[in-house]
Amino acid sequence: MRVLGIETSCDKTGLAIYDSDHGLLGHLLHSQVQTHARFGGVVPELASRDHVRKLAPLLLELLDRCAVRLADVDGVAYTRGPGLVGALMVGAGFGRALALALGVPAAGVHHLEAHLLAPLLETEPPEFPFLALLVSGGHTQLVRVQQFGVYELLGESLDDAAGEAFDKTATVLGLGYPGGPQLAALAEGGRPGAEVFPRPMTDRPGLDFSFSGLKTAVLNRCRQQPGEECARADIALGFEQAVVDTLLIKCRRALEQTRLQRLVLAGGVAANRRLRRQLSDWASRQGIQVYYPRSEFCTDNGAMVAYAGWRRLQAGAADPLDWEVRARWPLGELAP
Numbered sequence: 001m002r003v004l005g006i007e008t009s010c011d012k013t014g015l016a017i018y019d020s021d022h023g024l025l026g027h028l029l030h031s032q033v034q035t036h037a038r039f040g041g042v043v044p045e046l047a048s049r050d051h052v053r054k055l056a057p058l059l060l061e062l063l064d065r066c067a068v069r070l071a072d073v074d075g076v077a078y079t080r081g082p083g084l085v086g087a088l089m090v091g092a093g094f095g096r097a098l099a100l101a102l103g104v105p106a107a108g109v110h111h112l113e114a115h116l117l118a119p120l121l122e123t124e125p126p127e128f129p130f131l132a133l134l135v136s137g138g139h140t141q142l143v144r145v146q147q148f149g150v151y152e153l154l155g156e157s158l159d160d161a162a163g164e165a166f167d168k169t170a171t172v173l174g175l176g177y178p179g180g181p182q183l184a185a186l187a188e189g190g191r192p193g194a195e196v197f198p199r200p201m202t203d204r205p206g207l208d209f210s211f212s213g214l215k216t217a218v219l220n221r222c223r224q225q226p227g228e229e230c231a232r233a234d235i236a237l238g239f240e241q242a243v244v245d246t247l248l249i250k251c252r253r254a255l256e257q258t259r260l261q262r263l264v265l266a267g268g269v270a271a272n273r274r275l276r277r278q279l280s281d282w283a284s285r286q287g288i289q290v291y292y293p294r295s296e297f298c299t300d301n302g303a304m305v306a307y308a309g310w311r312r313l314q315a316g317a318a319d320p321l322d323w324e325v326r327a328r329w330p331l332g333e334l335a336p
């Protein structure tokens with residue numbers, strides 16, 4: 001079965017073709033960073049318009065690269081939510097119309113489920129069950145993945161997600177958009193231990209997160225000593241280390257609580273080098289197996305949507321014609 005995956009939940013247009021016999025045949029991704037950079041963040045209307053412009057040309061290019069005819073597509077998967085409503089509607093409308101024209105089934109994919117399953121695209125995928133740390137611009141969650149379609153939310157951010165805190169802190173430090181990667185790059189020049197920030201909600205039991213106060217601590221520190229490049233690098237490192245330590249502490253707790261031996265790291269922040277390095281070092285000492293998607297599949301992409309859609313279509317979960325998109329869609333409401 002060959003499934004076309006379409007991702008348009010926010011500021012990236014992603015397409016991919018997954019073949020049940022041969023795996024991922026190919027994928028393409030268009031980023032809207034330059035479109036939104038001058039505004040310091042994503043402008044929903046501009047994101048939707050750009051998806052409209054890019055989808056058809058990207059599809060033709062993908063088919064050519066994969067040496068696949070449109071008639072060879074057996075199913076279409078599109079991101080149904082959560083995300084920006086306008087952007088979701090572009091991808092969903094395009095995917096549903098295409099499926100209807102081809103006479104093939106279509107499946108709306110949960111964006112977070114697709115992220116959780118992204119490591120299964122690798123040559124050495126994790127076995128079920130496993131613990132997943134999903135860290136992105138919009139979500140920070142610890143999820144027990146019992147099997148495909150069966151997820152238990154163990155903890156989540158009560159305010160800013162980790163990726164959101166990275167972006168907001170980058171703005172405080174005078175960095176451009178997208179802020180997370182620029183802050184991580186600035187942190188490379190920081191002096192370890194020069195700036196120390198709190199590890200929020202680690203002094204109490206539980207698996208929930210909170211990063212809003214950490215961002216405020218950085219803001220207050222910058223007001224004390226503005227403008228010095230060395231201080232900015234030290235502050236960036238101090239902030240990044242605080243986030244990494246917080247995530248590590250919560251992962252350790254969750255693994256002890258669930259007694260699982262496999263940990264999956266997914267989402268855009270999963271590409272952070274410091275987080276990967278320190279998590280891998282700790283896990284190797286504890287005998288925990290850690291799995292990551294390749295860096296290009298940490299951020300939003302069509303490959304993860306194609307794979308999750310294939311699993312859904314294989315299970316007979318095709319959508320009816322009266323489809324809808326969902327800006328908010330708790331993972332717990334996803335049908336098994």
